[in-house]
Amino acid sequence: MKFNFQRVKIKDDIRYHLVDYSSCDCIEKLGMVVVGEKTDELTGGNKVGAFIERIEVIEECGYNWENYFYYRINKCPICGENIEIVIGEDIDITQAYLNVIEECRIINDEIEKTDSKKKEVELFKRRRELDKIIDRFFCKEEFILGSKE
Numbered sequence: 455m456k457f458n459f460q461r462v463k464i465k466d467d468i469r470y471h472l473v474d475y476s477s478c479d480c481i482e483k484l485g486m487v488v489v490g491e492k493t494d495e496l497t498g499g500n501k502v503g504a505f506i507e508r509i510e511v512i513e514e515c516g517y518n519w520e521n522y523f524y525y526r527i528n529k530c531p532i533c534g535e536n537i538e539i540v541i542g543e544d545i546d547i548t549q550a551y552l553n554v555i556e557e558c559r560i561i562n563d564e565i566e567k568t569d570s571k572k573k574e575v576e577l578f579k580r581r582r583e584l585d586k587i588i589d590r591f592f593c594k595e596e597f598i599l600g601s602k603e
């Protein structure tokens with residue numbers, strides 16, 4: 455199995471994006487293997503890899519929440535096929551990010567200045583689109599085997 459990631463940089467922030475992959479059919483059926491950047495329960499430290507996810511429900515004082523634990527695997531637990539993680543060249547998208555931030559700033563100024571309701575609605579619409587783009591810049595990419603359509 456092979457998972458190709460790309461390191462994406464925004465200023466000092468580093469994200470890993472899954473570019474493409476190939477995997478055995480059996481591991482997809484497990485449905486609890488996560489490929490992405492996780493902290494391994496046994497060795498610690500953040501690493502990109504394939505992990506078995508274990509969810510523990512904790513109940514305390516009438517509240518409950520879920521704790522997630524990740525255990526790194528190097529082979530498919532069913533057929534034994536090796537899992538290869540390839541991390542390609544860095545892409546620096548800092549400038550693209552700064553451009554979007556700048557457009558947000560300009561739109562905010564225009565929203566403050568405009569007297570036109572119609573224009574304001576349009577500006578807010580564009581502002582929401584930009585917010586979504588910003589969210590996408592920082593979304594952590596992980597991939598759960600077995601969950602794809």
Ligand SMILES: [Zn+2]
Binds near residue numbers: 478481
């Ligand atoms: Zn397999």
